[in-house]
Amino acid sequence: MSDPAERTVEVCGRECRVWEKGEGAPIGFLAGLGGLLRWTPFLDRLAEARRVVAPSLPGFPGGGRGHDDLDNHLEWLVATHDLLRGAGLAGADLVGVSIGGALAADVAALWPEAVKRLVLVAPLGIFDAEVPVADVWAQPPNGQAAVLCNDPEAYAAATALPEGEDLAEWQILQIRANEAAARVLWPLSDTRLVKRLPRIRHETLIVWGDEDKVAPASYARRFAEAISGDTRLATVASAGHLVDIDRPDELAAEVLAFLT
């Protein structure tokens, strides 16, 4: 797995990291809870077929403390839109996981021309009182990983301390990613996205892990019913909430099949 190329774009006056790898028409990628601490096998699979561009949202690893300035959902959406445009992803296919899926869906709803085809992997942003989204921020010490992923080893690899990095700063990056996500989603993971889903007229692939402990697969149907464009539903076996971390090959195959 070779390293991606790295550059930065300015969003709301702050520098955000953009990772890029591969050739061809671009696929944008917005990561899930925790963000991208490292380049992942899933992105490598996509990069074998396409040019993958993964910008970091403010507050997530690579995104500094930009979330400090984002006080409401409108400001988050403008920042996400500007980040994608700055990364050269205007009008590109867009894959969003978890919180990245919630923001990707909102960008498609508000700026339809900003997105070509949309892939939502276990997107957050809506709340069903019958089957509430888990409280990922109220877990036993070191218990969050088990809620996010089905495969502890895959999670450990995605979050492992790189050689030469400072452990305290590495931990702070992870706490900060949680803080940035909380800024968007606290307390119920409900951004009122459900009101805007009918504005999405894009071809949309909705993927869910059958072991998702954050939001059960019933949420996939709610997204599919509310989105106006053609939707395709896919389930990845043995995958938890962060499907891209748990089952990279299977998810990449689903995504590439849809985007080809």
Next chain:
Amino acid sequence: MKLLWFHLMPYTELPDDFREKHPSVWVDIDSRLFDPERAHYMYNDFMDELQYAAEMGFHGVCVNEHHSNGYGLMPSPNLIASHLARATSDAAVCVMGNSLALYNPPTRVAEEFAMIDCISGGRLIAGFPVGTPMDTCYAYGQNPASLRARYLEAHDLVMQAWQRPEPFAFNGRWNQQRYINIWPRPVQKPHPPIWIPGGGSVETWQWCARMDYVYAYLSYFGYKAGEATMKGFWDEMARLGKDRNPYRAGFLQFVGVAETEKEALELYREPAEYFYDRCLRLDPRFAQPPGYTSEATVRARVESMVSRAADQALARRPTATAFKDILDEGYVVVGTPDQVAERIREIARNLNVGHLMLLLQFGNMGAELARYNTRLFAERVMPQVGNLFDDEWEDRWWPKPMAKQQRAVPHVSPQAVPV
């Protein structure tokens, strides 16, 4: 020194098997354990106890704010404080305090505190805690990632509301109001003394120093565990060029007094074990919402020796639920009046605290024992420790009420109301 009588208002009838059957005393505590008709008696006992403490000569009576909490039955401490403002005549009324970010708009705090200051004739101490994660982020759903920014802005709003003479517009990040013009306004000028209850955060110490506020370390783990934190506080004050005036600080201590040591050990075992075993059944799930602790504090915890010592104290927390350990760790000071007085002097000197907040009712302690403890402390301990520091330091953070002869005397006691 100043001795304040502090009530947490714990629910006193949590079942014996609470720790085994229930994961948490807070946030998601089982509501079926709450019997309102029993709470009727608890509240009335507790309010009697606070009033009695004031009558016995404690310098202040303290209440605080908790939500969805089995050991703290005061979601609104201002309700109790307004009663105390009228039912007491000389004691400071210390509200410790209102969690500013939970009030929308925070103007409400400026108003209610001004009311209490007016009713009491200027005896209010205004406490401004950020609030625990359990209270603020979980029970009240506040976003931990913006809680501190909201808190600081609310503080600015309240301070302006108290001091600006003209109606003004407030255009904050979180609060927008066209007209702020509170009515009533506080008796104390320019404002009531501000005390900040906090944990061991360096930023809070620095802020208290900059604003010239009292820092009150409200730990349930007594003077031994508190020593490292208070040393950190005073080291920081020295670094910032502040004097060692002990009235810059407050500290909380559980105390049980009896005629003999043997009697004290018998009397206070059950309420102490009840508190540390049942009331402090805290679920770690609710301890660390993201963003609640600043990155600077996270770094400081890793890097600073002082905080490392404090962390060790923290790590010890869950262990002591048996009376012997509770005493050995110094969570509760128990003994004869002379023994307690000696220990109080030692605590005040070692931690350099001028405002000592005493929990003389704790756990499931009944009204009779609480009254006994309070009376013995007032009559036999207070005279031995009350004048500590007074010849050396001025308490610039104590209320400045209206002259006593100018203050109103309530004319109607509840008993005197004709049927």
